[in-house]
Amino acid sequence: MELSYLSDFLNEEAAMNMILRHALPLLEMDVLKTFVAIAETGNFTTAAEAVYRTPSAVSMQIKKLEETLGCTLFLRDARSVSLTPKGELLLGFARRLLSLNNETVSRFLLPDMNGVVRVGAPEDVGERILPEVLKRFAETYPNVTVDVSIGMSNAMRKRVDEHRLDIAIYNSLSDEASKDGEILMQEKLVWAGAKCGNAHMRDPLPVSMWEDGCVWRADAVEKLSRAGRKFRVAFLSAYTTGQRAAVLAGLAIAPLPRYLVQGEMVQLGERDGLPDLGHYDIGLKVVEDAPAPVLAVADHVREAFADLQLQAGRVAEPV
Structure with a gap:
Protein backbone atom coordinates (compact mmCIF):
# COMPACT_ATOMS: atom_id res chain seq x y z
CA MET A 1 0.00 0.00 0.00
CA GLU A 2 2.75 2.42 1.02
CA LEU A 3 4.85 1.45 -2.00
CA SER A 4 1.88 2.02 -4.29
CA TYR A 5 1.29 5.50 -2.79
CA LEU A 6 4.98 6.37 -3.19
CA SER A 7 4.96 5.18 -6.79
CA ASP A 8 1.87 7.29 -7.59
CA PHE A 9 3.48 10.34 -5.96
CA LEU A 10 6.70 9.94 -7.93
CA ASN A 11 4.76 9.48 -11.16
CA GLU A 12 2.76 12.65 -10.48
CA GLU A 13 5.93 14.59 -9.68
CA ALA A 14 7.60 13.37 -12.88
CA ALA A 15 4.53 14.34 -14.88
CA MET A 16 4.49 17.82 -13.32
CA ASN A 17 8.18 18.30 -14.07
CA MET A 18 7.57 17.30 -17.68
CA ILE A 19 4.69 19.79 -17.97
CA LEU A 20 6.80 22.58 -16.51
CA ARG A 21 9.70 21.83 -18.82
CA HIS A 22 7.48 22.08 -21.88
CA ALA A 23 5.23 24.91 -20.65
CA LEU A 24 7.81 27.50 -19.63
CA PRO A 25 8.03 30.19 -22.32
CA LEU A 26 11.25 31.48 -23.84
CA LEU A 27 12.07 35.17 -23.53
CA GLU A 28 12.98 36.97 -26.75
CA MET A 29 16.24 38.92 -26.82
CA ASP A 30 14.67 41.79 -28.80
CA VAL A 31 11.98 42.22 -26.17
CA LEU A 32 14.53 42.15 -23.34
CA LYS A 33 16.61 44.74 -25.19
CA THR A 34 13.55 47.00 -25.39
CA PHE A 35 12.78 46.42 -21.71
CA VAL A 36 16.31 47.43 -20.68
CA ALA A 37 16.18 50.51 -22.91
CA ILE A 38 12.97 51.70 -21.22
CA ALA A 39 14.38 51.00 -17.75
CA GLU A 40 17.52 53.02 -18.52
CA THR A 41 15.85 55.97 -20.24
CA GLY A 42 12.65 56.12 -18.18
CA ASN A 43 10.74 56.92 -21.34
CA PHE A 44 8.97 54.76 -23.92
CA THR A 45 9.51 57.20 -26.80
CA THR A 46 13.24 57.60 -26.16
CA ALA A 47 13.62 53.84 -25.78
CA ALA A 48 11.75 53.29 -29.05
CA GLU A 49 14.26 55.49 -30.86
CA ALA A 50 17.15 53.57 -29.27
CA VAL A 51 15.86 50.20 -30.50
CA TYR A 52 14.63 51.54 -33.87
CA ARG A 53 10.96 50.78 -33.27
CA THR A 54 7.80 52.84 -33.06
CA PRO A 55 6.43 53.72 -29.58
CA SER A 56 3.34 51.60 -30.27
CA ALA A 57 5.50 48.59 -31.17
CA VAL A 58 7.50 49.05 -27.98
CA SER A 59 4.30 49.23 -25.92
CA MET A 60 3.09 45.99 -27.51
CA GLN A 61 6.40 44.28 -26.72
CA ILE A 62 6.17 45.25 -23.05
CA LYS A 63 2.51 44.25 -22.84
CA LYS A 64 3.41 40.83 -24.24
CA LEU A 65 6.35 40.51 -21.82
CA GLU A 66 4.15 41.38 -18.84
CA GLU A 67 1.56 38.82 -19.97
CA THR A 68 4.28 36.19 -20.38
CA LEU A 69 5.69 36.77 -16.88
CA GLY A 70 2.32 37.39 -15.26
CA CYS A 71 3.26 40.67 -13.58
CA THR A 72 3.44 44.43 -14.08
CA LEU A 73 6.96 45.62 -14.88
CA PHE A 74 6.53 49.39 -15.14
CA LEU A 75 4.66 52.10 -13.26
CA ARG A 76 3.57 54.81 -15.68
CA ASP A 77 2.55 58.40 -15.10
CA ALA A 78 2.22 61.45 -17.32
CA ARG A 79 5.92 62.36 -17.15
CA SER A 80 7.97 59.25 -16.55
CA VAL A 81 8.17 55.50 -16.27
CA SER A 82 9.67 53.61 -13.33
CA LEU A 83 10.25 49.95 -12.54
CA THR A 84 8.08 47.94 -10.17
CA PRO A 85 9.87 45.58 -7.74
CA LYS A 86 9.30 42.76 -10.25
CA GLY A 87 10.69 45.00 -12.98
CA GLU A 88 13.81 45.71 -10.91
CA LEU A 89 14.31 41.97 -10.50
CA LEU A 90 13.95 41.35 -14.22
CA LEU A 91 16.41 44.14 -15.10
CA GLY A 92 19.34 42.28 -13.58
CA PHE A 93 18.44 39.05 -15.35
CA ALA A 94 17.77 40.85 -18.65
CA ARG A 95 21.16 42.55 -18.69
CA ARG A 96 22.84 39.26 -17.91
CA LEU A 97 20.94 37.38 -20.63
CA LEU A 98 21.72 40.04 -23.24
CA SER A 99 25.41 39.98 -22.37
CA LEU A 100 25.50 36.19 -22.49
CA ASN A 101 23.75 36.26 -25.86
CA ASN A 102 26.31 38.71 -27.26
CA GLU A 103 29.19 36.72 -25.80
CA THR A 104 27.88 33.45 -27.24
CA VAL A 105 27.27 34.82 -30.74
CA SER A 106 30.63 36.62 -30.77
CA ARG A 107 32.43 33.45 -29.70
CA PHE A 108 31.20 31.62 -32.79
CA LEU A 109 31.28 34.45 -35.32
CA LEU A 110 34.57 35.96 -34.12
CA PRO A 111 36.50 32.95 -32.75
CA ASP A 112 39.95 34.26 -33.75
CA MET A 113 39.51 37.82 -32.51
CA ASN A 114 42.73 39.53 -31.43
CA GLY A 115 44.15 42.94 -30.61
CA VAL A 116 44.56 45.22 -27.58
CA VAL A 117 41.68 46.71 -25.57
CA ARG A 118 42.48 49.60 -23.22
CA VAL A 119 40.30 49.72 -20.10
CA GLY A 120 40.31 52.38 -17.38
CA ALA A 121 38.65 52.23 -13.96
CA PRO A 122 38.91 53.75 -10.48
CA GLU A 123 40.68 51.63 -7.89
CA ASP A 124 37.57 50.48 -6.01
CA VAL A 125 35.88 49.25 -9.19
CA GLY A 126 39.07 47.72 -10.54
CA GLU A 127 39.63 45.73 -7.38
CA ARG A 128 36.02 44.64 -7.14
CA ILE A 129 35.07 43.64 -10.67
CA LEU A 130 38.02 43.50 -13.07
CA PRO A 131 39.63 40.24 -11.85
CA GLU A 132 36.49 38.29 -12.77
CA VAL A 133 36.06 40.20 -16.06
CA LEU A 134 39.66 39.54 -17.11
CA LYS A 135 39.49 35.88 -16.17
CA ARG A 136 36.28 35.18 -18.09
CA PHE A 137 37.33 37.25 -21.08
CA ALA A 138 40.71 35.49 -21.35
CA GLU A 139 38.95 32.13 -21.34
CA THR A 140 36.72 33.23 -24.23
CA TYR A 141 39.21 35.30 -26.27
CA PRO A 142 42.76 34.22 -25.36
CA ASN A 143 44.31 36.22 -28.22
CA VAL A 144 43.01 39.61 -27.06
CA THR A 145 45.21 41.63 -24.69
CA VAL A 146 43.45 43.83 -22.11
CA ASP A 147 45.53 46.82 -20.96
CA VAL A 148 44.16 48.13 -17.63
CA SER A 149 44.71 51.64 -16.25
CA ILE A 150 43.67 52.71 -12.74
CA GLY A 151 42.83 56.33 -12.05
CA MET A 152 40.13 58.85 -11.19
CA SER A 153 36.77 58.48 -12.89
CA ASN A 154 36.70 61.87 -14.61
CA ALA A 155 40.19 61.31 -16.02
CA MET A 156 39.18 57.88 -17.36
CA ARG A 157 36.13 59.30 -19.13
CA LYS A 158 38.20 62.09 -20.67
CA ARG A 159 40.74 59.59 -21.98
CA VAL A 160 37.94 57.75 -23.80
CA ASP A 161 36.91 61.03 -25.45
CA GLU A 162 40.54 61.51 -26.49
CA HIS A 163 40.73 57.91 -27.85
CA ARG A 164 43.47 57.10 -25.34
CA LEU A 165 41.20 54.48 -23.76
CA ASP A 166 38.61 52.21 -25.34
CA ILE A 167 36.48 51.64 -22.24
CA ALA A 168 36.02 53.52 -18.98
CA ILE A 169 34.21 52.18 -15.94
CA TYR A 170 33.55 55.14 -13.71
CA ASN A 171 31.87 56.47 -10.57
CA SER A 172 29.57 59.44 -10.97
CA LEU A 173 26.90 61.39 -9.14
CA SER A 174 23.44 60.10 -10.03
CA ASP A 175 22.47 63.12 -12.14
CA GLU A 176 25.60 62.87 -14.31
CA ALA A 177 26.22 59.17 -14.94
CA SER A 178 24.05 58.74 -18.01
CA LYS A 179 25.13 61.92 -19.84
CA ASP A 180 27.75 60.18 -21.97
CA GLY A 181 27.58 56.57 -20.84
CA GLU A 182 25.29 53.88 -19.49
CA ILE A 183 24.48 53.08 -15.87
CA LEU A 184 25.58 49.63 -14.72
CA MET A 185 24.77 49.81 -11.04
CA GLN A 186 23.84 52.16 -8.22
CA GLU A 187 25.66 52.15 -4.88
CA TYR A 280 26.25 57.31 -6.73
CA ASP A 281 26.22 55.46 -10.03
CA ILE A 282 28.76 53.15 -11.62
CA GLY A 283 28.78 53.78 -15.36
CA LEU A 284 30.32 52.43 -18.54
CA LYS A 285 31.63 54.52 -21.42
CA VAL A 286 32.78 52.95 -24.70
CA VAL A 287 34.74 54.74 -27.41
CA GLU A 288 32.78 55.69 -30.53
CA ASP A 289 32.88 53.25 -33.46
CA ALA A 290 34.38 50.60 -31.21
CA PRO A 291 35.77 47.49 -32.95
CA ALA A 292 34.61 43.98 -32.08
CA PRO A 293 37.22 43.26 -29.34
CA VAL A 294 36.22 46.43 -27.46
CA LEU A 295 32.52 45.58 -27.70
CA ALA A 296 33.26 42.07 -26.44
CA VAL A 297 35.07 43.41 -23.34
CA ALA A 298 32.20 45.84 -22.71
CA ASP A 299 29.73 42.95 -22.80
CA HIS A 300 31.82 41.05 -20.25
CA VAL A 301 31.81 44.11 -17.98
CA ARG A 302 28.02 44.38 -18.22
CA GLU A 303 27.63 40.69 -17.48
CA ALA A 304 29.94 40.91 -14.45
CA PHE A 305 27.94 43.77 -12.95
CA ALA A 306 24.66 41.95 -13.62
CA ASP A 307 26.06 38.91 -11.81
CA LEU A 308 27.25 41.10 -8.94
CA GLN A 309 23.78 42.55 -8.44
CA LEU A 310 22.11 39.15 -8.56
CA GLN A 311 24.60 37.67 -6.09
CA ALA A 312 23.92 40.56 -3.73
CA GLY A 313 20.22 39.79 -3.91
CA ARG A 314 19.31 43.14 -5.42
CA VAL A 315 19.40 45.12 -8.64
CA ALA A 316 20.28 48.69 -9.49
CA GLU A 317 17.66 51.14 -8.38
CA PRO A 318 15.68 52.65 -11.25
CA VAL A 319 16.93 56.04 -12.32
Whole structure:
Protein backbone atom coordinates (compact mmCIF):
# COMPACT_ATOMS: atom_id res chain seq x y z
CA MET A 1 0.00 0.00 0.00
CA GLU A 2 2.75 2.42 1.02
CA LEU A 3 4.85 1.45 -2.00
CA SER A 4 1.88 2.02 -4.29
CA TYR A 5 1.29 5.50 -2.79
CA LEU A 6 4.98 6.37 -3.19
CA SER A 7 4.96 5.18 -6.79
CA ASP A 8 1.87 7.29 -7.59
CA PHE A 9 3.48 10.34 -5.96
CA LEU A 10 6.70 9.94 -7.93
CA ASN A 11 4.76 9.48 -11.16
CA GLU A 12 2.76 12.65 -10.48
CA GLU A 13 5.93 14.59 -9.68
CA ALA A 14 7.60 13.37 -12.88
CA ALA A 15 4.53 14.34 -14.88
CA MET A 16 4.49 17.82 -13.32
CA ASN A 17 8.18 18.30 -14.07
CA MET A 18 7.57 17.30 -17.68
CA ILE A 19 4.69 19.79 -17.97
CA LEU A 20 6.80 22.58 -16.51
CA ARG A 21 9.70 21.83 -18.82
CA HIS A 22 7.48 22.08 -21.88
CA ALA A 23 5.23 24.91 -20.65
CA LEU A 24 7.81 27.50 -19.63
CA PRO A 25 8.03 30.19 -22.32
CA LEU A 26 11.25 31.48 -23.84
CA LEU A 27 12.07 35.17 -23.53
CA GLU A 28 12.98 36.97 -26.75
CA MET A 29 16.24 38.92 -26.82
CA ASP A 30 14.67 41.79 -28.80
CA VAL A 31 11.98 42.22 -26.17
CA LEU A 32 14.53 42.15 -23.34
CA LYS A 33 16.61 44.74 -25.19
CA THR A 34 13.55 47.00 -25.39
CA PHE A 35 12.78 46.42 -21.71
CA VAL A 36 16.31 47.43 -20.68
CA ALA A 37 16.18 50.51 -22.91
CA ILE A 38 12.97 51.70 -21.22
CA ALA A 39 14.38 51.00 -17.75
CA GLU A 40 17.52 53.02 -18.52
CA THR A 41 15.85 55.97 -20.24
CA GLY A 42 12.65 56.12 -18.18
CA ASN A 43 10.74 56.92 -21.34
CA PHE A 44 8.97 54.76 -23.92
CA THR A 45 9.51 57.20 -26.80
CA THR A 46 13.24 57.60 -26.16
CA ALA A 47 13.62 53.84 -25.78
CA ALA A 48 11.75 53.29 -29.05
CA GLU A 49 14.26 55.49 -30.86
CA ALA A 50 17.15 53.57 -29.27
CA VAL A 51 15.86 50.20 -30.50
CA TYR A 52 14.63 51.54 -33.87
CA ARG A 53 10.96 50.78 -33.27
CA THR A 54 7.80 52.84 -33.06
CA PRO A 55 6.43 53.72 -29.58
CA SER A 56 3.34 51.60 -30.27
CA ALA A 57 5.50 48.59 -31.17
CA VAL A 58 7.50 49.05 -27.98
CA SER A 59 4.30 49.23 -25.92
CA MET A 60 3.09 45.99 -27.51
CA GLN A 61 6.40 44.28 -26.72
CA ILE A 62 6.17 45.25 -23.05
CA LYS A 63 2.51 44.25 -22.84
CA LYS A 64 3.41 40.83 -24.24
CA LEU A 65 6.35 40.51 -21.82
CA GLU A 66 4.15 41.38 -18.84
CA GLU A 67 1.56 38.82 -19.97
CA THR A 68 4.28 36.19 -20.38
CA LEU A 69 5.69 36.77 -16.88
CA GLY A 70 2.32 37.39 -15.26
CA CYS A 71 3.26 40.67 -13.58
CA THR A 72 3.44 44.43 -14.08
CA LEU A 73 6.96 45.62 -14.88
CA PHE A 74 6.53 49.39 -15.14
CA LEU A 75 4.66 52.10 -13.26
CA ARG A 76 3.57 54.81 -15.68
CA ASP A 77 2.55 58.40 -15.10
CA ALA A 78 2.22 61.45 -17.32
CA ARG A 79 5.92 62.36 -17.15
CA SER A 80 7.97 59.25 -16.55
CA VAL A 81 8.17 55.50 -16.27
CA SER A 82 9.67 53.61 -13.33
CA LEU A 83 10.25 49.95 -12.54
CA THR A 84 8.08 47.94 -10.17
CA PRO A 85 9.87 45.58 -7.74
CA LYS A 86 9.30 42.76 -10.25
CA GLY A 87 10.69 45.00 -12.98
CA GLU A 88 13.81 45.71 -10.91
CA LEU A 89 14.31 41.97 -10.50
CA LEU A 90 13.95 41.35 -14.22
CA LEU A 91 16.41 44.14 -15.10
CA GLY A 92 19.34 42.28 -13.58
CA PHE A 93 18.44 39.05 -15.35
CA ALA A 94 17.77 40.85 -18.65
CA ARG A 95 21.16 42.55 -18.69
CA ARG A 96 22.84 39.26 -17.91
CA LEU A 97 20.94 37.38 -20.63
CA LEU A 98 21.72 40.04 -23.24
CA SER A 99 25.41 39.98 -22.37
CA LEU A 100 25.50 36.19 -22.49
CA ASN A 101 23.75 36.26 -25.86
CA ASN A 102 26.31 38.71 -27.26
CA GLU A 103 29.19 36.72 -25.80
CA THR A 104 27.88 33.45 -27.24
CA VAL A 105 27.27 34.82 -30.74
CA SER A 106 30.63 36.62 -30.77
CA ARG A 107 32.43 33.45 -29.70
CA PHE A 108 31.20 31.62 -32.79
CA LEU A 109 31.28 34.45 -35.32
CA LEU A 110 34.57 35.96 -34.12
CA PRO A 111 36.50 32.95 -32.75
CA ASP A 112 39.95 34.26 -33.75
CA MET A 113 39.51 37.82 -32.51
CA ASN A 114 42.73 39.53 -31.43
CA GLY A 115 44.15 42.94 -30.61
CA VAL A 116 44.56 45.22 -27.58
CA VAL A 117 41.68 46.71 -25.57
CA ARG A 118 42.48 49.60 -23.22
CA VAL A 119 40.30 49.72 -20.10
CA GLY A 120 40.31 52.38 -17.38
CA ALA A 121 38.65 52.23 -13.96
CA PRO A 122 38.91 53.75 -10.48
CA GLU A 123 40.68 51.63 -7.89
CA ASP A 124 37.57 50.48 -6.01
CA VAL A 125 35.88 49.25 -9.19
CA GLY A 126 39.07 47.72 -10.54
CA GLU A 127 39.63 45.73 -7.38
CA ARG A 128 36.02 44.64 -7.14
CA ILE A 129 35.07 43.64 -10.67
CA LEU A 130 38.02 43.50 -13.07
CA PRO A 131 39.63 40.24 -11.85
CA GLU A 132 36.49 38.29 -12.77
CA VAL A 133 36.06 40.20 -16.06
CA LEU A 134 39.66 39.54 -17.11
CA LYS A 135 39.49 35.88 -16.17
CA ARG A 136 36.28 35.18 -18.09
CA PHE A 137 37.33 37.25 -21.08
CA ALA A 138 40.71 35.49 -21.35
CA GLU A 139 38.95 32.13 -21.34
CA THR A 140 36.72 33.23 -24.23
CA TYR A 141 39.21 35.30 -26.27
CA PRO A 142 42.76 34.22 -25.36
CA ASN A 143 44.31 36.22 -28.22
CA VAL A 144 43.01 39.61 -27.06
CA THR A 145 45.21 41.63 -24.69
CA VAL A 146 43.45 43.83 -22.11
CA ASP A 147 45.53 46.82 -20.96
CA VAL A 148 44.16 48.13 -17.63
CA SER A 149 44.71 51.64 -16.25
CA ILE A 150 43.67 52.71 -12.74
CA GLY A 151 42.83 56.33 -12.05
CA MET A 152 40.13 58.85 -11.19
CA SER A 153 36.77 58.48 -12.89
CA ASN A 154 36.70 61.87 -14.61
CA ALA A 155 40.19 61.31 -16.02
CA MET A 156 39.18 57.88 -17.36
CA ARG A 157 36.13 59.30 -19.13
CA LYS A 158 38.20 62.09 -20.67
CA ARG A 159 40.74 59.59 -21.98
CA VAL A 160 37.94 57.75 -23.80
CA ASP A 161 36.91 61.03 -25.45
CA GLU A 162 40.54 61.51 -26.49
CA HIS A 163 40.73 57.91 -27.85
CA ARG A 164 43.47 57.10 -25.34
CA LEU A 165 41.20 54.48 -23.76
CA ASP A 166 38.61 52.21 -25.34
CA ILE A 167 36.48 51.64 -22.24
CA ALA A 168 36.02 53.52 -18.98
CA ILE A 169 34.21 52.18 -15.94
CA TYR A 170 33.55 55.14 -13.71
CA ASN A 171 31.87 56.47 -10.57
CA SER A 172 29.57 59.44 -10.97
CA LEU A 173 26.90 61.39 -9.14
CA SER A 174 23.44 60.10 -10.03
CA ASP A 175 22.47 63.12 -12.14
CA GLU A 176 25.60 62.87 -14.31
CA ALA A 177 26.22 59.17 -14.94
CA SER A 178 24.05 58.74 -18.01
CA LYS A 179 25.13 61.92 -19.84
CA ASP A 180 27.75 60.18 -21.97
CA GLY A 181 27.58 56.57 -20.84
CA GLU A 182 25.29 53.88 -19.49
CA ILE A 183 24.48 53.08 -15.87
CA LEU A 184 25.58 49.63 -14.72
CA MET A 185 24.77 49.81 -11.04
CA GLN A 186 23.84 52.16 -8.22
CA GLU A 187 25.66 52.15 -4.88
CA LYS A 188 25.19 53.82 -1.51
CA LEU A 189 27.93 56.23 -0.37
CA VAL A 190 28.36 56.37 3.42
CA TRP A 191 30.64 57.78 6.09
CA ALA A 192 33.07 55.17 7.42
CA GLY A 193 34.64 55.30 10.86
CA ALA A 194 36.66 52.98 13.06
CA LYS A 195 34.74 50.59 15.27
CA CYS A 196 34.69 52.14 18.76
CA GLY A 197 36.44 55.21 17.29
CA ASN A 198 35.66 58.83 18.11
CA ALA A 199 37.03 60.72 15.10
CA HIS A 200 33.49 61.75 14.12
CA MET A 201 33.11 63.56 17.46
CA ARG A 202 36.04 65.90 16.94
CA ASP A 203 35.76 69.54 15.98
CA PRO A 204 36.75 70.29 13.32
CA LEU A 205 35.89 66.92 11.83
CA PRO A 206 39.01 65.10 10.48
CA VAL A 207 38.25 63.66 7.04
CA SER A 208 40.32 61.38 4.82
CA MET A 209 39.72 62.14 1.15
CA TRP A 210 40.92 61.73 -2.39
CA GLU A 211 42.66 64.42 -4.36
CA ASP A 212 40.76 67.13 -6.24
CA GLY A 213 38.72 65.73 -9.11
CA CYS A 214 37.14 62.86 -7.17
CA VAL A 215 33.33 62.91 -7.38
CA TRP A 216 33.00 61.51 -3.85
CA ARG A 217 35.19 64.26 -2.44
CA ALA A 218 33.24 67.06 -4.11
CA ASP A 219 29.91 65.61 -2.94
CA ALA A 220 31.10 65.06 0.65
CA VAL A 221 32.59 68.56 0.93
CA GLU A 222 29.42 70.16 -0.42
CA LYS A 223 27.16 68.28 1.98
CA LEU A 224 29.36 68.95 5.02
CA SER A 225 29.40 72.65 4.16
CA ARG A 226 25.66 72.71 3.61
CA ALA A 227 25.12 71.02 6.99
CA GLY A 228 27.34 73.61 8.69
CA ARG A 229 29.75 70.95 9.96
CA LYS A 230 33.30 72.26 10.36
CA PHE A 231 35.91 69.89 8.94
CA ARG A 232 39.49 69.63 7.84
CA VAL A 233 41.08 67.36 5.27
CA ALA A 234 43.37 65.37 7.54
CA PHE A 235 44.60 62.83 4.98
CA LEU A 236 44.89 62.75 1.19
CA SER A 237 45.23 59.62 -0.92
CA ALA A 238 44.40 58.67 -4.49
CA TYR A 239 43.44 55.13 -3.40
CA THR A 240 40.74 53.61 -1.21
CA THR A 241 43.42 51.63 0.65
CA GLY A 242 44.81 54.94 1.90
CA GLN A 243 41.38 56.12 3.01
CA ARG A 244 40.72 52.88 4.85
CA ALA A 245 44.11 52.99 6.58
CA ALA A 246 43.34 56.42 8.07
CA VAL A 247 39.89 55.26 9.15
CA LEU A 248 41.11 52.01 10.72
CA ALA A 249 43.74 53.94 12.67
CA GLY A 250 40.94 56.04 14.15
CA LEU A 251 42.49 59.23 12.79
CA ALA A 252 39.67 60.32 10.48
CA ILE A 253 36.41 59.35 8.83
CA ALA A 254 35.99 58.93 5.07
CA PRO A 255 33.23 58.78 2.45
CA LEU A 256 33.29 55.22 1.09
CA PRO A 257 31.01 52.85 -0.81
CA ARG A 258 28.88 50.95 1.68
CA TYR A 259 30.21 47.57 0.51
CA LEU A 260 33.73 48.58 1.66
CA VAL A 261 32.60 49.32 5.21
CA GLN A 262 33.23 46.01 6.94
CA GLY A 263 35.47 44.36 9.50
CA GLU A 264 36.81 46.97 11.93
CA MET A 265 34.94 49.81 10.21
CA VAL A 266 31.39 50.97 10.95
CA GLN A 267 28.89 53.05 9.02
CA LEU A 268 28.20 56.52 10.43
CA GLY A 269 25.23 58.72 9.60
CA GLU A 270 22.82 61.41 10.65
CA ARG A 271 22.57 60.06 14.19
CA ASP A 272 26.30 60.84 14.46
CA GLY A 273 25.84 64.40 13.23
CA LEU A 274 26.87 63.65 9.65
CA PRO A 275 24.90 64.45 6.48
CA ASP A 276 23.47 61.68 4.34
CA LEU A 277 25.65 61.14 1.26
CA GLY A 278 22.99 59.46 -0.88
CA HIS A 279 23.83 57.26 -3.85
CA TYR A 280 26.25 57.31 -6.73
CA ASP A 281 26.22 55.46 -10.03
CA ILE A 282 28.76 53.15 -11.62
CA GLY A 283 28.78 53.78 -15.36
CA LEU A 284 30.32 52.43 -18.54
CA LYS A 285 31.63 54.52 -21.42
CA VAL A 286 32.78 52.95 -24.70
CA VAL A 287 34.74 54.74 -27.41
CA GLU A 288 32.78 55.69 -30.53
CA ASP A 289 32.88 53.25 -33.46
CA ALA A 290 34.38 50.60 -31.21
CA PRO A 291 35.77 47.49 -32.95
CA ALA A 292 34.61 43.98 -32.08
CA PRO A 293 37.22 43.26 -29.34
CA VAL A 294 36.22 46.43 -27.46
CA LEU A 295 32.52 45.58 -27.70
CA ALA A 296 33.26 42.07 -26.44
CA VAL A 297 35.07 43.41 -23.34
CA ALA A 298 32.20 45.84 -22.71
CA ASP A 299 29.73 42.95 -22.80
CA HIS A 300 31.82 41.05 -20.25
CA VAL A 301 31.81 44.11 -17.98
CA ARG A 302 28.02 44.38 -18.22
CA GLU A 303 27.63 40.69 -17.48
CA ALA A 304 29.94 40.91 -14.45
CA PHE A 305 27.94 43.77 -12.95
CA ALA A 306 24.66 41.95 -13.62
CA ASP A 307 26.06 38.91 -11.81
CA LEU A 308 27.25 41.10 -8.94
CA GLN A 309 23.78 42.55 -8.44
CA LEU A 310 22.11 39.15 -8.56
CA GLN A 311 24.60 37.67 -6.09
CA ALA A 312 23.92 40.56 -3.73
CA GLY A 313 20.22 39.79 -3.91
CA ARG A 314 19.31 43.14 -5.42
CA VAL A 315 19.40 45.12 -8.64
CA ALA A 316 20.28 48.69 -9.49
CA GLU A 317 17.66 51.14 -8.38
CA PRO A 318 15.68 52.65 -11.25
CA VAL A 319 16.93 56.04 -12.32
